Amino acid sequence: MTKDVLDYFKTICSIPHPSGHEELLGNYIEEFAQNHELDYARNEIGDIIIYKEATPGYADYAPILLQGHMDMVAEKDADSNHDFLTDPLEIYEEDGYLHATKTTLGADDGVAVAIMLALLSDNSFKHPRLECLFTVQEETTMDGITHVDKDWIHARKMISLDGDVVGETNVSSAGGVQLTIRKNATFVESHDQGYKFYVKGLLGGHSGDAIKDGRGNAIKIAGLVLKACLDNGFDIRFSSLNAGQKANAICRDGLFTFQSTSNKEELKAFIHERMEEQKALYPLEPLDYTLEEEQSGHVILDSDALIHFLALCPYGVEKYSYYFNHFPVLSLNLGIMETTEKAVELILLLRSENEINLKLLVNEVETLASLFGLSVTPSDEYYGWSYDPDSQLRKSYKEAYKKAYDKELKEVPTHGGLETGYLSRIFPDMDIVTMGPNCIDIHTPQEKLEIKTLYEVHDFIKNWLGEL
Incomplete structure (x- = not known):
């Protein structure tokens, strides 16, 4: 048959x-x-x-x-x-x-x-x-x-x-290019209070099709929340950052572990307040989080550089079309974040129909990364x-x-x-x-x-x- x-x-x-x-x-x-x-x-x-x-x-x-x-x-x-x-x-x-x-x-x-x-x-x-x-x-x-x-x-x-x-x-x-942002990691032993910060529940989606919908990205949200912690005097030092599965999929969840000498209850309350603010920004997504204590271990030297980069790195639609209503012509997705024994890597996917727009956005990311001592490696460029x-x-x-x-x-x-x-x-x-x-x-x-x-x-x- x-x-x-x-x-x-x-x-x-x-x-x-x-x-x-x-x-x-x-x-x-x-x-x-x-x-x-x-x-x-x-x-x-x-x-x-x-x-x-x-x-x-x-x-x-x-x-x-x-x-x-x-x-x-x-x-x-x-x-x-x-x-x-x-x-x-x-x-x-x-x-x-x-x-x-x-x-x-x-x-x-x-x-x-x-x-x-x-x-x-x-x-x-x-x-x-x-x-x-x-x-x-x-x-x-x-x-x-x-x-x-x-x-x-x-x-x-x-x-x-x-x-x-x-x-x-x-x-x-759209054409596109993938950027790998890398920070060489030096791990040092620490005995301060450890935490597991798990951002979850986002819808995710295709980073080309769904990026115009303004969907939340777990990497970006975590970066903003932890940057707010630093700005308000809380001690945050990363142990590991692992989020996302594909460069071309909007990151739905991620686990960010860190240590802190700050008061436990005050830190937990502050993160809760910031996450409630983030939830209000994505009312159509079941954004949630957990913050659990864990045993101390190793931390990454100069975690502040990573936190600042995550908070400042562009995410989402950068430009819309002049000719098609609400159609993106330039965007950036934070896709994957991984921690290895030697480095922390963040993989971005940039898209544009226009090669000039794409080059300008690549340059913007490279400039930002250089300010915090991070390297940028482009790869997998494809044509529009x-x-x-x-x-x-x-x-x-x-x-x-x-x-x-x-x-x-x-x-x-x-x-x-x-x-x-x-x-x-x-x-x-x-x-x-x-x-x-x-x-x-x-x-x-x-x-x-x-x-x-x-x-x-x-x-x-x-x-x-x-x-x-």
Whole structure:
């Protein structure tokens, strides 16, 4: 029996594929190509392209590139024991949506893989030659798309399946760069009162899509609260700082341990007051905290530098668009904070459609870090995708969507990073549209996929390909 698109997605959920560890899913896709006797190629990093020849009568039509990424953001609730490297996702259906238990679902971008596999295995519809590109590491380094062999791709019309709202097509996307802020740590033994300060309960979310919503960030909140402690004469010396899981996810929770010689009751009362103030700033989020005493141990010399940097470092939207209402064009996310034996590191992700804006914000962060003796290392820079007002493929998409649903297709920019940026740079004449089913709260354990829209997008593409 032929598998449908939801069957393929459920199979993908059963195969571990966090970003940087897509080999098992890649093996499945390669075996799929072999079983269906389709030409394909796979490179050393793990990207795969599968070709399906045109149906009779369509050989003279221009080929179409369909594209999505194999990897998923691996986020989970604090009380989850899920191992993303070995465990299948625990999925369930509820009220027309597919969920995962206490973890991300990986609909971003498992739906693209599922749609392409369903189309490749289906011989019942008309289409030109199809080139289906499956990339790796989109959610982390963008290394997958940058390693794709240019000679693999002959199409100049591309359907990116990395959209997450039915009835919308992205017309541009942000470029970005990751910054690692590092403070070399000297630990010294201390016997003062220890504390565990745990900030929790925030919604988090995709740092491109959700950053415009003004959501709280546990790293930023902790920095502001502890800076207030210093300003009011309380002694704060860090032992460790550990927060966040992904650079491109807004930090939902974090554990900040420190020691202090200050009066215990006065310190606890002051932190409580400051946290109540923070809660008032995020009325739609279940922000909470715990402050527990613990045994003394080691502390980091010059903790003040870290506290001041966290309090002063930009977070959130820095600029909005002049042309699209409430659309961010420059932002910064505090993603991960980790303490090792030798250093404390904070990983930031900066996004902008404009390279000049991005460079100016990088310079601002570098200047601030230098004032407190912190180093900055940029990495994983990726390109933005500029708006093409003359896209013929988007024109065709809008006409087909209107005909199918008697609705207007919405053209929207995205502050998220898409692989369209790199492909449009190496193929300047590539005409690109994006689409995808309704994927809600991506990059969080609350992620869910509206099942009927997965079928809707699959069926629309299946019918539209015969018109291209």
